[in-house]
Amino acid sequence: MPRTVLAGKIQQQLSNESTIEQIVQRGTLRVGMDVFVPWAMKDKKGELIGFEIDVAKQLAKDMGVQVQFVPTKWSGIIPALIAGKFDILIGGMTVTAERNLKINFTAPYYHTGQGLLANRTTTAGWTVDDFNKPGVTLAARLGSTAALAAKQRFPFATLRLFDDEPAAVQEVRNGRVHAMVAGQPLPAHSAAAAPELLVAYPDQLMREPISMGIRKGDVDTLNFLNNWIDVAQSRGWITERYTYWFGSTEWQELVR
Structure with a gap:
């Protein structure tokens, strides 16, 4: 088999196995998070709300898929991501060298x-x-x-x-x-x-810096998320949601 053909097949296989492709095929984005104010919390009706909830919902909407939240204790959230219990970690996680040795991080979407x-x-x-x-x-x-x-x-x-x-x-x-x-x-x-x-x-x-976390070795997913963050920031959407959740207390009536 010619080398170029083999390389093409390997590239296609890697693309098919990427998390982003699996999300699209499944029709559901599984998001790992933990509950803490005002990133993610439950309102009076028991529904999840918060800055990171907004980010995950908008990401899923732009992908044309549903979102499923997977609440996970913070101390075990990285092992849970590595084990495949969810697709992406969107939970107010800051980037550190120790964490980056275990998972990959997107570009920061806020600080x-x-x-x-x-x-x-x-x-x-x-x-x-x-x-x-x-x-x-x-x-x-x-x-x-x-x-x-x-x-x-x-x-x-x-x-x-x-x-x-x-x-x-x-x-x-x-x-x-x-x-x-x-x-x-x-x-x-x-x-x-x-x-x-x-x-x-x-x-x-x-x-x-706050970034999304994904499993290592998935260039396609990292590329998609970085581009999504860039577009969301350029449109002012992330700044608008950040200002609402972090710069005001309007949302507090939803949880009290």
């Missing part, structure tokens, strides 16, 4: 920053530097870059890890930890909702 949410009573008068000392206990989400930011910025404090952010916020409210590190706007929104109990510091502890 986020890590903030500090503190108990107003137990930390009265504190500056950010006051949290970096023995005797201080901080909270963060297990497997998150917030945990990395906490370790880097506050190495002398004790860090407690939680499976989800609502549990960590509750610990701050109850005074069982002094503060928590989390991606914005959770600190700002939590403090605004309970100003008598909580305070959010304006300092940005870390600025991070």
